[in-house]
Amino acid sequence: MRRPLIAGNWKMNLDREAAVSLARGVGAAAGDGEVDVLVCPTFVHLDAVAQAVNDANVHVGSQDVYFEGNGAFTGETSTDMIKDVGCTYVILGHSERRNVIGESDELICKKVHAALAAGLLPILCVGELLEQREAGQTMDVVKSQIEGSLKGVDAVQMSKIVVAYEPVWAIGTGKTASPEQAQEVHADIRSLLARLYNQELADGVRILYGGSVKPANAADLMACGDIDGALVGGASLKADSFAGIIEAAASA
Numbered sequence: 722m723r724r725p726l727i728a729g730n731w732k733m734n735l736d737r738e739a740a741v742s743l744a745r746g747v748g749a750a751a752g753d754g755e756v757d758v759l760v761c762p763t764f765v766h767l768d769a770v771a772q773a774v775n776d777a778n779v780h781v782g783s784q785d786v787y788f789e790g791n792g793a794f795t796g797e798t799s800t801d802m803i804k805d806v807g808c809t810y811v812i813l814g815h816s817e818r819r820n821v822i823g824e825s826d827e828l829i830c831k832k833v834h835a836a837l838a839a840g841l842l843p844i845l846c847v848g849e850l851l852e853q854r855e856a857g858q859t860m861d862v863v864k865s866q867i868e869g870s871l872k873g874v875d876a877v878q879m880s881k882i883v884v885a886y887e888p889v890w891a892i893g894t895g896k897t898a899s900p901e902q903a904q905e906v907h908a909d910i911r912s913l914l915a916r917l918y919n920q921e922l923a924d925g926v927r928i929l930y931g932g933s934v935k936p937a938n939a940a941d942l943m944a945c946g947d948i949d950g951a952l953v954g955g956a957s958l959k960a961d962s963f964a965g966i967i968e969a970a971a972s973a
């Protein structure tokens with residue numbers, strides 16, 4: 722049985738006070754833990770947010786991390802640093818890091834290994850651009866992102882990884898993939914993991930959907946057999962809309 726995970730990716734939003742207040746609101750909404758709830762604020766708010774959810778059933782994660790342990794890497798943040806301020810998860814290879822910042826599968830793969838070595842749970846994001854979907858290349862793109870980002874990851878390590886399928890054309894656009902479109906890719910990702918590892922492992926890996934998830938569409942998405950939760954951007958910035966998505970996952 723895969724435990725649902727609802728993750729909020731706050732991106733580069735909120736000031737410290739608003740982040741702490743949102744964290745408290747999410748803590749109140751998280752309930753008794755039928756669903757894993759995660760919030761991912763910007764690095765500078767991790768410490769304050771982790772303290773704000775200390776007594777609640779909420780995990781904290783960062784939106785990225787660097788693969789080196791320490792040293793002369795100006796502007797970067799290490800796995801030990803984010804663990805030290807309370808992170809247990811880390812989002813890696815988000816489409817904004819791939820497409821805006823220019824991260825490659827090779828770099829993301831190094832980050833996946835560093836996160837695993839540090840005992841963090843990586844959320845590996847994959848997803849196609851609109852033109853790639855229109856050209857019928859969705860699964861080719863997703864497959865090459867998964868294979869490229871998971872090079873050298875063994876089955877034991879893979880069991881710690883969460884995959885997030887986020888079609889780039891659905892992120893922040895208000896256009897959600899239909900439950901059928903999402904389910905099709907999720908099932909293909911699970912088959913790919915079964916081929917790369919084994920069926921038992923693939924059946925245990927949580928695959929989240931991301932891209933304009935909101936309370937109004939969450940229940941239909943969560944009802945799909947291979948959708949195990951959501952990675953939520955915009956709708957995670959308000960406690961009540963994020964709470965609606967947590968509820969949808971709890972009753973799925």
Ligand code: PGA
Binds near residue numbers: 895932933934955
């Ligand atoms: P969105 O973002 O929910 O605002 O579309 C999702 C994401 O980027 O993880």
